[in-house]
Amino acid sequence: MNLVDPNIVSNFVEWKDANKDNFTWWSYVNIKSDIQGALAFANFFCPEIITKDNCILLKDHFDQKNYDDWKERLNGDKTQIEKIMNLYEIQDFFHINSDTNDPFYNEQIKALAKSIQFYWSLTLQHNHPDKNIIVSVFEEYDTLCITVYEGLE
Structure with a gap:
């Protein structure tokens, strides 16, 4: 299973072309990141939830004041x-370091959304098998947006 088409990651393609038959995604990660970044991504792709x-x-996106405001506006629905509360625009995850002029930018955003949805769904299902948690893109x-909510059974 390949979540990301390598052709939409121009830098990966350039490195792969320069290192014929000897360059993989592991090679690319080794060049582009470090262990602290990898650990951050491990937690990013495996979110925690809290209950209120x-x-x-989503624990890392929670804001008490925002929650109180929405709870009142939505009459506790x-x-x-x-x-x-769990809504997030995919492009905002990496807006500081993204090249919006990249010809593959839109495809990259779609691939990122698909990847996040895949891993969040697996993680939340694994960690909360008693809940019907839906990760919607x-x-x-x-x-392109993503959100998480508990579906009614």
Whole structure:
């Protein structure tokens, strides 16, 4: 299973072309990152959730004031609170270091969304087998978004 088409990662392709038959994704990660970055990505792709008033919320994205505001606005609707509190625009995960002029930028955002959805779903299902946690990727106002919520059974 290949989540990412290597052709949309121009730098990887350049390195692979320069190192025929001797360059892999492992090689690329070794050049582009370090152990601290790898550990950060391990946690990024395996999120933790917290529970507030029976709502499941992404721990690293949680803000108490924001939660209180949405809880009041949405009249305590658990599913809607989860959907809005866990909502994140995919492009914002790496907006500081992204080249939006890259000809493959949109494909990269889609591949990232697919990868996040895959790993978050596996992690949340593994860590919370008693819950029907849904990781949803969708487009809103021409922007790819992700959210997490507990589906009703």
